[in-house]
Amino acid sequence: MDGLEAVRRIRALTPAGEDDRARTPIVAMTAHAMDGDRDRCLAAGMDDYIAKPVQSDKLVEVLARWLPETSDNNTVIEDQAPVSTGLVASKASEADTAAGGTPGEPPALPVLNLETLHGISDHDDDVERALIGEFLAQGPKAIERCRMMIEIGDCTGLEYWAHTFKGSCRSLGAERAADVCLLVEQHARKNELQEAGTILATLTDEWARLVEEIAGAFQIEDLAVESRLAA
Amino acid sequence: MKILIAEDDPVSCLALQSLLQKLGHELVVAANGAQAWANMSKSWCPVAILDWMMPEMDGIEVCRRIKSQAGSGYCCVIMLTAKQERQDRMEALAAGADVFLTKPLNKEDLIARLQVAERILAIEKRPGKVLA
Numbered sequence: 249m250d251g252l253e254a255v256r257r258i259r260a261l262t263p264a265g266e267d268d269r270a271r272t273p274i275v276a277m278t279a280h281a282m283d284g285d286r287d288r289c290l291a292a293g294m295d296d297y298i299a300k301p302v303q304s305d306k307l308v309e310v311l312a313r314w315l316p317e318t319s320d321n322n323t324v325i326e327d328q329a330p331v332s333t334g335l336v337a338s339k340a341s342e343a344d345t346a347a348g349g350t351p352g353e354p355p356a357l358p359v360l361n362l363e364t365l366h367g368i369s370d371h372d373d374d375v376e377r378a379l380i381g382e383f384l385a386q387g388p389k390a391i392e393r394c395r396m397m398i399e400i401g402d403c404t405g406l407e408y409w410a411h412t413f414k415g416s417c418r419s420l421g422a423e424r425a426a427d428v429c430l431l432v433e434q435h436a437r438k439n440e441l442q443e444a445g446t447i448l449a450t451l452t453d454e455w456a457r458l459v460e461e462i463a464g465a466f467q468i469e470d471l472a473v474e475s476r477l478a479a
Numbered sequence: 480m481k482i483l484i485a486e487d488d489p490v491s492c493l494a495l496q497s498l499l500q501k502l503g504h505e506l507v508v509a510a511n512g513a514q515a516w517a518n519m520s521k522s523w524c525p526v527a528i529l530d531w532m533m534p535e536m537d538g539i540e541v542c543r544r545i546k547s548q549a550g551s552g553y554c555c556v557i558m559l560t561a562k563q564e565r566q567d568r569m570e571a572l573a574a575g576a577d578v579f580l581t582k583p584l585n586k587e588d589l590i591a592r593l594q595v596a597e598r599i600l601a602i603e604k605r606p607g608k609v610l611a
Contacts, residue, residue, distance in 0.1 A: 367586055370586065382489050382490050383490045411532050411562075418583045419494050419582050421583060
């Protein structure tokens with residue numbers, strides 16, 4: 249489903265004028281910088297428009313225009329924290345309907361950047377499948393180890409496992425999961441176990457998404473049960 | 480070239496191994512820093528690709544030890560890590576690393592660095608020229 253269709257459906261849920269307060273602002277994010285594309289986005293029910301590559305000052309400008317002024321929003325912008333308070337649909341997962349609004353929600357990155365995987369494997373399908381197989385085996389173990397470290401209150405161990413799994417994710421182009429790992433790692437370093445636990449729940453969701461994405465990309469119908477277990 | 484790999488993350492390790500094998504290099508693989516240093520002490524490798532955060536001994540310590548073995552000849556130490564801060568880069572270079580690369584590994588970057596290492600090793604082999 250493309251962005252235009254998604255907007256049409258979202259708008260169909262809340263017809264304009266019916267309840268403006270409940271109407272979620274939608275910003276088009278596209279590499280097509282032509283006027284005609286912009287008009288099509290606005291005609292489909294979007295409110296604003298931002299060109300790719302997204303520049304931070306432009307993004308801040310657009311958000312300031314549409315988000316209600318609260319101290320929370322200002323904090324996010326000033327800190328430039330890697331969190332999003334809105335719902336961002338990335339091309340890698342158009343149907344991703346995870347609700348935003350919680351701190352630590354992964355930023356708008358691809359769930360799986362196949363270019364990274366193709367690059368590291370030199371477009372060798374056998375190598376890619378071997379890497380993916382190893383990754384699917386390691387993921388649930390890594391998440392489980394993080395969970396155990398939180399349970400026994402071992403911040404050093406948590407930092408280590410989050411960092412190591414971040415390395416796995418980065419290596420294969422699982423960019424969103426890698427960024428969530430980074431957040432866990434950062435909280436662990438600051439001895440913030442409770443916050444780390446909250447983010448780890450996000451990582452579990454992200455892993456489930458990643459497994460779906462991998463299954464789709466590699467046409468694996470029967471992913472090992474343990475790969476899904478962490479979800 | 481004979482290359483030492485020290486990487487505790489199996490996914491990154493497999494990626495690195497398949498890439499280097501395709502390039503025709505001979506590999507010595509270690510899953511932690513202590514193992515890496517033990518391998519290096521037994522049989523010197525002119526190139527070492529080290530992860531930073533590893534159990535037993537971290538990559539920075541392995542790097543320091545390699546660089547303190549001046550008598551064994553030059554070893555091009557490549558730190559390959561998911562650490563990405565500028566201060567991490569500075570710390571690695573201060574510990575003696577020749578190259579600092581971040582994950583995900585970029586094939587072209589690595590190949591270019593290995594070519595630099597080959598050039599330095601060739602210079603070192605010339606009679607009368609001693610590096611390190």
